[in-house]
Amino acid sequence: MKVSIFGAGYVGLSFAACLAEAGHEVLCADADPARIEGLKRGLMPLHEPELETLVASGIAAGSLRFTADERAACEHGDVLFIVVNTPADAQGRVDLRHVIAVAAAIGRHRDRDALVVCKSTAPVGTAAQVESVLGGELSQRGARHRVAVAVNPEFLREGSAVRDCRQPDRVVIGSADPWAIELLTRLYAPFIRDPQRQLLVMDRRSAELTKYAANAMLATRISFMNEMARVAEHVGADIEMVRRGIGADRRIGPGFLQAGAGYGGSCLAKDVRALTRMAERDGHALRILSAVEAVNDEQKGRLFELMTHHFEGRIAGKTVALWGLAFKPDTDDMRDAPSLVLLERLLAAGARVQAHDPAAMANARAIIGERDGLRWCATAPEALQGADVLALVTEWPVFRETGLAQIARELRMPAIFDGRNLYDAAQVEAAGIAYYGIGRGRAVPR
Numbered sequence: 001m002k003v004s005i006f007g008a009g010y011v012g013l014s015f016a017a018c019l020a021e022a023g024h025e026v027l028c029a030d031a032d033p034a035r036i037e038g039l040k041r042g043l044m045p046l047h048e049p050e051l052e053t054l055v056a057s058g059i060a061a062g063s064l065r066f067t068a069d070e071r072a073a074c075e076h077g078d079v080l081f082i083v084v085n086t087p088a089d090a091q092g093r094v095d096l097r098h099v100i101a102v103a104a105a106i107g108r109h110r111d112r113d114a115l116v117v118c119k120s121t122a123p124v125g126t127a128a129q130v131e132s133v134l135g136g137e138l139s140q141r142g143a144r145h146r147v148a149v150a151v152n153p154e155f156l157r158e159g160s161a162v163r164d165c166r167q168p169d170r171v172v173i174g175s176a177d178p179w180a181i182e183l184l185t186r187l188y189a190p191f192i193r194d195p196q197r198q199l200l201v202m203d204r205r206s207a208e209l210t211k212y213a214a215n216a217m218l219a220t221r222i223s224f225m226n227e228m229a230r231v232a233e234h235v236g237a238d239i240e241m242v243r244r245g246i247g248a249d250r251r252i253g254p255g256f257l258q259a260g261a262g263y264g265g266s267c268l269a270k271d272v273r274a275l276t277r278m279a280e281r282d283g284h285a286l287r288i289l290s291a292v293e294a295v296n297d298e299q300k301g302r303l304f305e306l307m308t309h310h311f312e313g314r315i316a317g318k319t320v321a322l323w324g325l326a327f328k329p330d331t332d333d334m335r336d337a338p339s340l341v342l343l344e345r346l347l348a349a350g351a352r353v354q355a356h357d358p359a360a361m362a363n364a365r366a367i368i369g370e371r372d373g374l375r376w377c378a379t380a381p382e383a384l385q386g387a388d389v390l391a392l393v394t395e396w397p398v399f400r401e402t403g404l405a406q407i408a409r410e411l412r413m414p415a416i417f418d419g420r421n422l423y424d425a426a427q428v429e430a431a432g433i434a435y436y437g438i439g440r441g442r443a444v445p446r
Contacts, residue, residue: 001025001187004077006102008035008066010046010333011119011154012083014161017051020058021166022190027065029073031098036068047332047359050162070102074109079183082130083119083154088270092277094123103130106147107137113146115180119154121211121271123278127151127174127204150175151204152184153211158265159330166191172200174207212278215271216289221256222263223295226302229259229439239439240421259438261393261419262299264327264336269296300341303391303417306436307346310389310415316350321387321411323380324394324420325357325364332359334367338419339393347373356383358396384410395420404431 001024005016008030016028030036035045042059044052058064067073074080084098099120106116116134118127131149138147151174156164171188175181181201192198202210225243232239239259247254263269272289279286308315327337334340339355346353356377357364365376377383380402384390389411392399399422408414408431415434416423428435 001183002076002078003027003187004029004073004080005083006030006070006073006081007083007085007098007120008032008039008045009083009085010048010158010161010331011156012081013039013046013055014048014051014156014165015081015083015119015154016064017054017058018162018165018191019187020061020064021054023063024187025063026058027067027073027076029067029070031068031070033068036066039066047330048161049159049330054162070105071109074106075111077114079115079117079187080106081117081119081152086120086122088274090273092270092273092275094274096122096126096129099126099130100133103133104137107134108141110138110143110145110147115148115150115183117150117152117184118208119152121153121267122208123274124205124208124212126208148175148177148180149204150177150180150184151207153207155211155214158333159328168192168198170198170200172202172207172210174202174204176203212271212275215268216275216292218256219263219268219272219296220288220292222258222260222268223292223299225257225259226262226295226299226438232439237439242439259421260299261303261338261342261438262296264338265331265333266335269293269336300338301345302438303338303342303393303419303436304345304349306417307389307391308349310417310434310436315346317352318389318413319352319354319387320346321383321390322346322353322355323357323383323390323392323399324396325355326360326394329394329396330359332357332363334360334363337393339364340367342391342393342419343368343374347371354383354385354387356380357394358398381406381410387411388413389415389417391417391419392422393419395422404428404433408432 003019003024003026005012005028008028016026020026042056082099082102084102086094088094099122118130127149134147153172168191173181173184229239243257246252247257272293276286276289325339326332343353352373354375354377361376380399414432416428418437421437425435425437425440
């Protein structure tokens with residue numbers, strides 16, 4: 001099947017590469033000519049495991065091509081996916097300009113029947129807007145061919161987008177059009193082993209809300225566990241044991257129960273805010289999600305609170321090795337990253353920071369810039385040199401390669417502030433290092 005994908009971000013690019021691998025003929029378009037030229041030469045605009053190899057294979061096989069020509073993309077596909085960015089402001093208002101621009105372009109250039117699929121995360125009712133824009137453009141030039149609009153939300157996780165695309169938990173199709181449903185069912189056939197369980201067909205508005213509801217639930221689980229971590233700290237319990245205990249319950253399950261320094265990234269925070277705003281616009285207050293957001297905002301400051309407690313308020317002049325800048329491992333995404341909150345508070349308090357991340361250094365520097373008291377380090381061991389304490393914010397597996405004995409030797413006032421509960425507290429303390437985790441049963445301030 002011929003497929004056009006508008007948007008070469010981590011979702012669009014991962015999806016395009018996986019469709020090409022499955023045998024479809026994919027043309028991926030983006031409004032950024034520099035990004036497209038780089039992709040044609042095999043240069044990746046983002047860090048995502050397996051993606052570079054998959055893109056190179058698709059280019060070599062001729063099944064994956066890239067273009068900045070919107071007309072070419074509009075004319076190519078039997079199915080055209082809109083996978084462009086939908087940024088939101090601090091109040092949750094979602095900017096749909098890129099989505100509407102693609103819809104208008106398809107309406108201007110399309111010269112035959114087509115299925116247009118909204119895959120970008122967008123408020124309920126966006127597909128209807130896309131349909132209206134398409135219809136207006138087609139009508140203006142007197143076009144008579146059929147263009148259907150469906151919704152197909154993405155559920156890819158940064159850091160495992162390729163795997164999630166190849167082996168989806170479910171594929172949601174929002175459409176009442178049998179032709180659209182049949183086309184999308186055929187498109188996804190290589191990825192679906194159990195259609196009765198994995199393929200979910202529903203109306204467009206339900207499909208749009210499903211994406212928001214899924215991310216809101218995941219965010220709720222994380223914030224709930226961070227609330228429980230506060231309880232654990234004050235009653236002498238270990239939140240890791242609690243996590244295992246409740247995760248073994250089949251009604252609950254183990255996913256997204258890790259207490260930590262707060263969630264970040266391009267999806268959870270943005271979608272919680274957007275869903276809350278959608279409800280408020282209709283006169284409904286989502287009290288649970290408001291609390292979820294408030295808990296997460298507070299949790300991002302937890303490591304700084306622990307350091308302030310450890311140093312009895314005298315943090316100025318201390319040097320902190322900061323391991324991990326990206327919001328999660330296996331990505332270079334810095335959007336809403338908890339590390340940004342910690343870094344800013346440390347610098348404002350007069351501390352010095354020596355920061356390292358295996359993939360996100362360039363993106364972090366672009367956001368933060370060069371600052372007094374901040375040193376960018378090429379490796380994790382370099383960040384330890386001359387530091388007083390260590391703060392771990394992102395649980396990259398490579399950090400385990402630096403042993404506790406080396407950490408104890410390098411740090412001048414050995415202490416680890418473990419924002420992801422990566423370490424075993426007893427082992428850390430046996431190495432002569434003070435340990436502060438999240439909800440690990442230590443007595444800490446309220």
